[in-house]
Amino acid sequence: MTETVDIALLANLLQEAAAKEILPRFRNLGSDDVRMKSEAIDLVTEADEAAERLIKARVAEFAPSAVFIGEESVAADPLLLDKLSGADLAVVVDPIDGTFNYAAGMPLFGVMASVVAKGETVAGIIYDPMGNDWVIAERGSGAWLCKADGSQERLAVSPGVPLEALVGCASTGFYDPQDRRTIMGNMAKVRIATSYRCAAHEYRAFAGGHFHFLMYKKLMPWDHLAGALISAEAGAYIARFDGSPYTARDLDGGLLLASDRESWELLRREVFTI
CATH class of the missing domain: 3.40.190.80 (D-Maltodextrin-Binding Protein; domain 2)
Known part of the structure; x- marks a missing residue:
């Protein structure tokens, strides 16, 4: 039987990583906690790395056969990215999207994860730590805003305009x-x-x-x-x-x-x- 990833568990995991590793460091980063990657606008912080470590460890617990593709993991081992397209199951994670904003103290960042099965994206989550809510989709099931109180709202793109x-x-x-x-x-x-x-x-x-x-x-x-x-x-x-x-x-x-x-x-x- 092919292993799957429980999307609700994954959503809660992103929230946990934000609560434990991201939000406590927001506007509290020291000068040694922010480093440049490829250029001055491409940054990584201690929060990115700590959040990814937590998410990776938890994913290994509930989906041990999934290939874990994290932005910071690939930064450390670029060959890891080659495993994505051929994996039966993969979890792809951006521990902090908008790191430049996060490091500057601007509250415009998110935590993202997707589930890829045999090269096809089958689920996606974008968690907003500041708003404490998720935008979630599973293939064929629509896109939903899931609020912290448990309520849900179906999402739809805007109609076209000139x-x-x-x-x-x-x-x-x-x-x-x-x-x-x-x-x-x-x-x-x-x-x-x-x-x-x-x-x-x-x-x-x-x-x-x-x-x-x-x-x-x-x-x-x-x-x-x-x-x-x-x-x-x-x-x-x-x-x-x-x-x-x-x-x-x-x-x-x-x-x-x-x-x-x-x-x-x-x-x-x-x-x-x-």
């Missing part, structure tokens, strides 16, 4: 300078294009109908698998820039999410084209 009325988030930092100038110039065609520097909250807002689109260039699985599934279950149209489906094995090719296919094609043609 190009000049579109509001969304776009991450342009991984384009080369010339392409970034082109994209940022094109974004003047929409009403608002911003970035929270936190995919967790961008996906939550989009799936809840508060944004019309999201765009990302770099595709690390811990940043996007949970949010993409949640968005799809909320009714979004999602594809890589070439129109192909987004899967757990994709690390590049860009990702564009919109309220519907017509909006996606409009954005791809008028805004996110080089």
Whole structure:
């Protein structure tokens, strides 16, 4: 019998990690608790590493055969990422999404986890430690906001609107300078294009109908698998820039999410084209 991951246990685990390792350190980090990774805007903190250690240990208890893919684990062992697409079962975790915000004392960060079975994302969770609630989806079951009091609210993306009325988030930092100038110039065609520097909250807002689109260039699985599934279950149209489906094995090719296919094609043609 194939092992599965209890999504409720996983949701509670993210809450536990936040309560024990993330929130006590929020706005209490010392100078030695924050380190630069690839560049000054790519940070890791003691909270990221401690939270991931806790989550990894707990996952090993209730899903011992699952391959654990955590952002900080992959930073320490990049070859670990190669195991994701071929694993029968994997749990993918971002212990703190929005680390730059977290380290700066801004309350805009989240904890994300997804479950991948034989290369297919089957469940996703985005937990907001500040609001103490979860956005959760299991494939084929819709997307839901689950509140701390046990109540639930089904999520749905916003209906499409004309190009000049579109509001969304776009991450342009991984384009080369010339392409970034082109994209940022094109974004003047929409009403608002911003970035929270936190995919967790961008996906939550989009799936809840508060944004019309999201765009990302770099595709690390811990940043996007949970949010993409949640968005799809909320009714979004999602594809890589070439129109192909987004899967757990994709690390590049860009990702564009919109309220519907017509909006996606409009954005791809008028805004996110080089």
